[in-house]
Amino acid sequence: MSETPKTIVRRTPWPSSSSRAVVTPLQPSVVYASASPDALDDQYEGRAKGYTYAREGHPNADVLAAKIDGMEGASGGFILGSGMAAVTAAMLGCLKAGDHVLGGDQLYGRSMRMLSTELPRLGIETSLADPTDGAAMAAAIRPNTRMILIEVVSNPTLRVADVPAIAALCRDRDILLCVDNTFTTPRGFRPFDHGADIVLHSVTKLLAGHSDVTLGWIAARDAQVRAAMLGTAVTLGLTPSPFDCWLAERGLYSFELRYDRAEENAARLADAIAPLPGVKRVLYPMRPDHPDHNRAAHLLAGRGGNMVTFEIEGGRAQTNALVQAAQNIAFAPTLGDVGTTLSHPATSSHRALSPERRAQLGLGEGVFRVSVGVEPADLLIDEFRAAIAAARATA
Numbered sequence: 456m457s458e459t460p461k462t463i464v465r466r467t468p469w470p471s472s473s474s475r476a477v478v479t480p481l482q483p484s485v486v487y488a489s490a491s492p493d494a495l496d497d498q499y500e501g502r503a504k505g506y507t508y509a510r511e512g513h514p515n516a517d518v519l520a521a522k523i524d525g526m527e528g529a530s531g532g533f534i535l536g537s538g539m540a541a542v543t544a545a546m547l548g549c550l551k552a553g554d555h556v557l558g559g560d561q562l563y564g565r566s567m568r569m570l571s572t573e574l575p576r577l578g579i580e581t582s583l584a585d586p587t588d589g590a591a592m593a594a595a596i597r598p599n600t601r602m603i604l605i606e607v608v609s610n611p612t613l614r615v616a617d618v619p620a621i622a623a624l625c626r627d628r629d630i631l632l633c634v635d636n637t638f639t640t641p642r643g644f645r646p647f648d649h650g651a652d653i654v655l656h657s658v659t660k661l662l663a664g665h666s667d668v669t670l671g672w673i674a675a676r677d678a679q680v681r682a683a684m685l686g687t688a689v690t691l692g693l694t695p696s697p698f699d700c701w702l703a704e705r706g707l708y709s710f711e712l713r714y715d716r717a718e719e720n721a722a723r724l725a726d727a728i729a730p731l732p733g734v735k736r737v738l739y740p741m742r743p744d745h746p747d748h749n750r751a752a753h754l755l756a757g758r759g760g761n762m763v764t765f766e767i768e769g770g771r772a773q774t775n776a777l778v779q780a781a782q783n784i785a786f787a788p789t790l791g792d793v794g795t796t797l798s799h800p801a802t803s804s805h806r807a808l809s810p811e812r813r814a815q816l817g818l819g820e821g822v823f824r825v826s827v828g829v830e831p832a833d834l835l836i837d838e839f840r841a842a843i844a845a846a847r848a849t850a
């Protein structure tokens with residue numbers, strides 16, 4: 456042990472050890488001391504690698520980013536304070552007043568809000584089109600379209616975007632294709648292999664996997680696009696917490712196991728509840744009755760993911776009864792937790808829409824979305840059977 460400083464105000468040196476820690480250290484330091492002004496100059500000018508101030512980057516974020524880079528086949532990805540911070544970095548880093556962004560028409564609610572409210576306020580034009588229909592996307596392109604933002608699998612109807620057609624459009628017209636890959640994860644789909652220019656994640660969801668951190672990740676194919684997004688993120692302060700990065704890295708070690716198990720459970724659950732009395736329909740991309748089954752089978756290479764959506768007969772009395780009967784399944788508007796969670800679009804993600812618009816999207820009162828976790832499949836199936844029966848027994 457090195458010498459104890461003469462006042463407690465001085466930092467105590469880290470104990471030396473001839474063995475090394477197996478686990479990534481957690482480094483919460485905001486500031487980094489340099490050896491001299493020359494050394495600091497070298498850092499700022501890029502002649503030497505070094506951290507200076509945590510808003511501009513820190514080791515726990517870099518360790519996490521490198522891991523997700525590897526999964527996505529990306530390089531130079533970086534971590535942000537939330538998935539929405541990643542959406543913000545993409546939009547504000549790459550767009551200026553007068554540009555147009557085209558979005559898929561079933562984006563995550565807050566991404567939708569970004570397009571409907573925040574960007575227009577800054578003079579950026581936005582519009583939406585159906586990403587399952589390449590011709591509809593092509594028709595929505597304007598001379599000033601600079602970016603297209605899509606999700607591969609939509610929430611909660613699990614529609615699959617025509618990524619090849621949209622990527623071809625973007626290539627032909629020099630438009631940046633930005634793909635939010637949160638739902639599919641790199642285990643289900645790797646957008647850079649399919650022509651994406653920018654890929655982003657809400658790491659909060661499946662990647663971290665334990666509902667205890669809020670983080671985002673983003674990467675770009677082009678170094679200039681990356682630099683623009685990073686500069687914007689550092690200036691706007693979209694910084695991730697080192698502890699969150701550390702937790703998310705810890706979560707990633709079990710990601711593949713969790714994902715595969717949850718996916719297997721989801722496929723089994725979908726098939727088990729589809730024939731039950733009181734169930735109007737079940738949506739799961741790998742089921743032959745899914746509207747995008749063929750595209751899913753081809754594009755997602757057989758990976759259906761962990762999300763299942765189903766609709767029961769009846770109204771609020773029945774949906775209340777189902778949630779109350781499903782005592783062990785958290786009724787919570789999130790996804791990707793290690794445990795199964797249940798959400799109800801009509802009262803959560805899609806509550807801002809009119810009942811007519813919800814009906815148009817097929818999101819009536821009876822629709823539930825399940826983010827399937829890693830519990831034993833038989834247990835889950837029994838719990839859902841009982842909850843659906845309880846709903847049906849409600850007058």
Ligand SMILES: *Cc1c(COP(=O)(O)O)cnc(C)c1O
Nearest residue numbers: 537538539563635637657659670
């Ligand atoms: C949750 C989510 C986001 C936003 O992520 P946060 O980490 O909550 O900010 C963006 N896109 C999709 C598809 C999501 O599910």
